[in-house]
Amino acid sequence: VQAKALIRAFYGKEASRFYFVGCSEGGREGLTEAQRYPDDFQGIIAGAPAINWNHLNTRGLWDELALLETPESYIPPAKLPILQNAAIAACDTLDDAKDGFIENPSLCHFDPATVQCKGSDTSGCLTAPQVTAAKKIYDPLNNPRTGALIEAGFSPGGEAVPANWPIWVTGASAPQLGIGKLFANQFFADMVFENPKWDPKSFNFDADVKFMDDKLGATLNSMDPNLGAFKAHGGKLIQYHGWSDAAIPPLGSVEYFESVQKAMGNTKGFYRLFMVPTMSHCAGGPGATMFGNAGGFEAPQEDADHDVVLALERWAEQGKEPDRIIATGYVDGNPTKGVAMTHPLCPYPQVAHYKGTGDTKDAANFVCEAPRAKSKK
Numbered sequence: 001v002q003a004k005a006l007i008r009a010f011y012g013k014e015a016s017r018f019y020f021v022g023c024s025e026g027g028r029e030g031l032t033e034a035q036r037y038p039d040d041f042q043g044i045i046a047g048a049p050a051i052n053w054n055h056l057n058t059r060g061l062w063d064e065l066a067l068l069e070t071p072e073s074y075i076p077p078a079k080l081p082i083l084q085n086a087a088i089a090a091c092d093t094l095d096d097a098k099d100g101f102i103e104n105p106s107l108c109h110f111d112p113a114t115v116q117c118k119g120s121d122t123s124g125c126l127t128a129p130q131v132t133a134a135k136k137i138y139d140p141l142n143n144p145r146t147g148a149l150i151e152a153g154f155s156p157g158g159e160a161v162p163a164n165w166p167i168w169v170t171g172a173s174a175p176q177l178g179i180g181k182l183f184a185n186q187f188f189a190d191m192v193f194e195n196p197k198w199d200p201k202s203f204n205f206d207a208d209v210k211f212m213d214d215k216l217g218a219t220l221n222s223m224d225p226n227l228g229a230f231k232a233h234g235g236k237l238i239q240y241h242g243w244s245d246a247a248i249p250p251l252g253s254v255e256y257f258e259s260v261q262k263a264m265g266n267t268k269g270f271y272r273l274f275m276v277p278t279m280s281h282c283a284g285g286p287g288a289t290m291f292g293n294a295g296g297f298e299a300p301q302e303d304a305d306h307d308v309v310l311a312l313e314r315w316a317e318q319g320k321e322p323d324r325i326i327a328t329g330y331v332d333g334n335p336t337k338g339v340a341m342t343h344p345l346c347p348y349p350q351v352a353h354y355k356g357t358g359d360t361k362d363a364a365n366f367v368c369e370a371p372r373a374k375s376k377k
Contacts (some may be wrong), residue, residue: 017316021309023047023282024248027239031222031256034237038230043316045292045308046239048248048282051256052151053220054212056248059141059151060184061200063169064177066136072129074174079126080160083134086115087156096372097354099361101278101287104351105155105243106251107371112138137169140251145206152251158244163280168246180247191216223256225263227271236316237271238308240345242279242289250275257348273348274308274325288327288343288363290335323347326363344368 007015020041022030027049033040050056067074075083091108092098102108112134117125126134141150159165171178189198192212213221230237241253257273278287292308304310304322311322325345331337341361344352346368353372358365 017042017313019043019045019309019312019316021045021047023049025050028053028222030237031239034227034230034235035222035224038227038233038235041235042233043236043312044238045312046237048241048245048250049222049239049253049256050248051222051252054217055141055151055209055221056252057184057187058205058209058212059153059249060180061188061203062141062151062205063137064181064184064200065203066133067170067177068175069133070129072127073133075126075130075133075170077160077166077170077172078123079130080165080170082115082124082126083112084157084160086110086112087159090114091157094372095351095353095366096356097360097366099354102155102157102243103277103353104275104371105157106254108156110138110156111135141205143206143209149255150205150209152249152255154246154249155243155251158246158278158280158285161244161278161280161285163284164244164246168281178246188212223259225256225259227260227264227267231264231267231270234316235270236312238274238312238315238322239272240274240276240308242276242281242285244278244285245281247281254348268321268347272322274322274345275348275351276327276345277343277352284333286329288329288341290329291325291327291345324368 004015018041020030020033027046028051030044030046031049031051034044087108087110088100088102090110091102091105092100094107095103112126112131115126116131117127121127138153138156140153142148143150154169166172168178168180185200188203189196192215239253239257241250243250253273260267260271276289278285279289283289291306304314306326306328308325311325314320315322327343327345328339329341331340342363344363344366346352349370350368351371352366353369354360355365355367
């Protein structure tokens with residue numbers, strides 16, 4: 001509101017277009033705009049949104065309790081490659097391409113018990129308590145009484161990437177753990193219970209979740225699936241989320257997108273979700289994760305096929321729908337060293353499938369289509 005007043009005062013006229021670009025909490029703010037203030041922006045990019053702030057912190061608390069349940073439960077960073085490598089081995093070729101990463105981890109039914117030690121603890125396996133902790137981190141968090149979903153679990157395939165579990169989940173050591181624990185403990189002690197002496201082990205995942213939602217849900221969460229007013233305004237919304245995000249479970253974006261579809265029908269004309277294989281929280285990752293000129297991204301070409309911001313502008317101003325966006329990965333993550341790979345990002349629920357010939361690191365050799373198969377492992 002104030003920005004519009006400044007623009008009007010300085011230029012003597014209204015701006016012709018308003019766009020919003022944000023990620024993480026900024027992504028949640030973008031969805032809040034679409035839900036609560038639908039006339040503010042013609043276009044919104046909401047990356048890795050913290051849609052359900054309350055339940056996201058509940059997830060962080062759950063993972064903390066899982067990793068600290070016993071002294072033997074903690075999974076040290078040195079063992080995270082065991083999980084990552086086993087998950088990729090189980091699910092790499094679901095897109096028909098053996099390229100070293102999982103295209104759609106939601107179809108990967110990786111069981112960490114496959115890497116459990118057969119005998120004594122070694123550096124090449126996980127102990128039974130560590131496997132139990134890993135399962136809790138991967139699995140959805142449900143209400144113990146009703147079975148209702150509280151928050152999605154984290155996706156397999158990127159556990160050992162330095163910006164992922166070593167930062168957000170396990171941290172460098174116990175009992176400090178990662179940033180998820182820090183967020184959760186401060187949120188519950190300071191905002192939910194307003195008690196600096198609150199004990200995480202006292203949390204009731206039934207009654208306390210209801211108390212939290214009743215107290216803060218309407219203010220902090222951005223879960224409303226009715227985007228009718230935003231659509232009627234002519235707004236366009238692009239949401240994206242990295243499949244290896246260890247700060248905000250990527251399936252949360254899928255669940256919100258599907259809730260909007262259920263409430264409004266097909267949203268193809270104004271709202272699309274793009275899931276990004278291997279991408280960490282908002283940016284980075286070992287694959288092709290550069291696809292924009294904001295939020296830490298760097299597009300290799302200034303065109304709407306490679307740049308999510310330009311794709312949004314073209315959609316809002318020319319009506320050309322973004323059927324895919326080309327992401328780029330650089331050698332050693334450094335643009336000055338050259339392009340290592342390109343990969344298409346497809347509008348959910350489509351995924352990129354390898355055509356069967358050509359370089360698997362070239363986006364031209366993939367097609368966006370419906371998922372074909374599910375992992376049995």
